[in-house]
Amino acid sequence: MGITHIPVLLAExxxxxxxxxxxxxxxxxxxxxxxxxxxxxxxPEIKALIAIDRDEDAIKRARKRLEPFSQKTFIFQDNFINVRTILKKLNIKGLDGILLDLGVSSWQLEDPKRGFSFRLEGPLDMRMDRNLPNTAFDLVNTLSxxxxxxxxxNYGEERFAPRISRALVAEREKEPISDTLKLSKLVTSSIPPSYRQRKIHPATKTFQALRIAVNNELYNLTAIIEEGIDLLAQKGRFCVISFHSLEDRITKNQFRELAKEHSFDERGFPLRDIKPKKIKIITKKPITPKPEEIMENPRARSAKMRVAEKL
Ligand SMILES: C[S@@+](CC[C@H](N)C(=O)[O-])C[C@H]1O[C@@H](n2cnc3c(N)ncnc32)[C@H](O)[C@@H]1O
Incomplete structure (x- = not known):
């Protein structure tokens, strides 16, 4: 397959x-x-790089690419929310920096068998980790x-959610919705005709929403920010690259909360021990790719990077 994944905001x-x-x-x-x-x-002077991905195929490619650095690279196929357990195995207590480059890779998106793309015919899968219990097929064909x-x-901010959901349930009563193109066509035909010819494909948000649900992506993001900040050593940096507004909002809000001192609990009662600020926000506004990068790699156009530093 002639696929390559160009990393975004590399120099940044x-x-x-x-x-x-x-x-x-x-x-x-x-x-x-x-x-x-x-x-x-x-x-070359860093001591170690720990690399995680939940996708088995990605891990195989990463192992090959990082072979020249194998002495100081430790690669794990896992959900990043399990980072503490991974560090325990390596007998590592803290980290000096963390990178999260969210979303799917071009490898995942452009492989029809993975079912992530509304343009390529394939099974409705969308699992990043093929051990996950539910595929997009299961959600589309069983949920109310x-x-x-x-x-x-919630996961696609799709304004036509009620129409699309009704159309999916009506269709599956005739026969299961089993592939990506069928789903994509059903979504397109269920929205008003004047919205079908927009710049963004009508199935974009539905596919994004299902992918987020199948992989529990927003929960994972919230959990790793909390866990990652705790694991960082003083002055350690946390860089998060997101590709849509839901991810960026979670990152922005969580960074803001962690950059505040907390003197009251959730019910508004004063805390006996004030919770100090944990981080300083380095990027007041997110870093975005330069026009040259977007020209070379259109996938980069929606990327936003936010950076925080542990206090
Ligand atoms: C945009 S790609 C990263 C590309 C990478 N930075 C590069 O330069 O090749 C995002 C990757 O994150 C992985 N991923 C997403 N959520 C994950 C999670 N909760 N735990 C581990 N890996 C995850 C996906 O499987 C995918 O391979």
Missing amino acids: VVSYLHCKANGIYLDATVGSGGHASKILKDN VSQLKQILY
């Missing part, structure tokens, strides 16, 4: 991560190792109209 990641001699770094979404190999190449509606609203 290396510059903002501020790697230091003997530091230990985590690439929590290593993919095919584009960012990881650049970090290792540009910072109201459950589907919630998914499309």
